[in-house]
Amino acid sequence: MTLPTTMTAIGIKAPGGPEVLVPETRPVPQPGPGEILVKVAAAGVNRPDVLQREGGYPPPTGASDIPGLEIAGEVAALGEGAARFAPGDRVTALVAGGGYAEYAVVHESNAMPVPKGLGLIEAAAIPETFFTVWSNVFDRAGLKPGEVFMVHGGTSGIGTTAIQLAKAFGATVIATAGSPEKCQACLDLGADLAVDYRQEDFVKAAKDFTGQKGVDVILDMVGGDYIEKNHEAAAVEGRIVQIAFLKGPKVTVNFTRIMLKRLVHTGSTLRARDVAFKAGIARALEAKVWPLIEAGRVKVVLDSTFPLADAAKAHARMETNAHVGKIVLTV
Structure with a gap:
């Protein structure tokens, strides 16, 4: 498939309240060795995103400055040596940043196949929690x-x-x-x-x-x-x-x-841990938790969804503390 060169992503204008989250045009990231490029369908919203927006939780060295720690979507391209997934596969992934965007890169070992029976919006609400x-x-x-x-x-x-x-x-x-x-x-x-x-x-x-x-x-x-x-x-x-x-x-x-x-x-904190550590957790989840999700014994609890452009409203919802379950951005 022919990939666009630019995409819409949510940037942080300056540290502050939800209103500093604004859509902007960014280059589509390129997957490096062992990485995959995901066409994002949905991205989860988490407390660390709020802290980052406020200026209190900068991304780790080398991570995208775009907020967002979890995504779900389809594999759009493979980096050199990436072989775990094929283009078109549906995946959910933990990312160190970059989730609030139309495309995101992640190491293939930190991505997981979407559990059977789950939609991409639900799948985006899984990784971080x-x-x-x-x-x-x-x-x-x-x-x-x-x-x-x-x-x-x-x-x-x-x-x-x-x-x-x-x-x-x-x-x-x-x-x-x-x-x-x-x-x-x-x-x-x-x-x-x-x-x-x-x-x-x-x-x-x-x-x-x-x-x-x-x-x-x-x-x-x-x-x-x-x-x-x-x-x-x-x-x-x-x-x-x-x-x-x-x-x-x-x-x-x-x-x-x-x-x-x-x-x-x-x-502990999770975001700054290395790819291999996160890969170990991913394999444990696939082996021990995915069967529970697929059997309906563990459910993804969704509170609300917002379009990507309304990331500010999603953050405002989180800050009311009224939500039950996950808030997800749809792309």
Whole structure:
């Protein structure tokens, strides 16, 4: 197929609010060795995109300055030595940047075939959250069947994914959310307990639910005063994984509980990890999670879609915190 030389992409005029996201004309990127060029049909919207727009999360060295960390579409061209996919194949991929555009390049190992039965809009909502949850909850924290798992922000993209995957792999799940409606959404996804953090103390609720034992694994994107509360809610030998700091990264914490309960408090970011690390997660998802998606046991939860040109509106939607599930741009 003959490829255009230019494309529409969303640029960031200057650090600021959603209104700084503007469509602009860019050259179509060229795939390098081992890379594929994807004609993007849809791109997921994530909190790191908001941070990048605000000027707080620059792309890693060598990555596109166009925001967007996950895409789905059709393979349009192959770089030298790329052989995993053929032109026309439907793929979903984790990218280090460049997702909010008509075309994006990605290393073939960081792309995955679209699960059977899924459309490209749903497929675009998979990579960032599923990679993050798998890497942190299962690889870093080692969640095991029969353990109790808690996720904060249960109706976020991360939250809806974490609830379903933890349940599918045999854990008991507690989710926190900010309204009765959001709590019900968590229960509908399979959570065993949903705590409205505006009305209830999640520490007390988790302790009461577990017969005062506490929670084995906690996935936290809140930070701030939640850090000490997580230590309090955790069981002996509990593991807390930090993936963001919506309430800020600096806080005064009494670390005694880490010693008394032998806790592990770890964390990670995904964007700056190398291609090989991300490829390892991709293969694990294909082997262990794709069959669950294809069987309908794990679903992609979509909140809303916006045309690419309306990326500013998509970011404004995310910043209301009213969304349940993923926000996706359609190209």
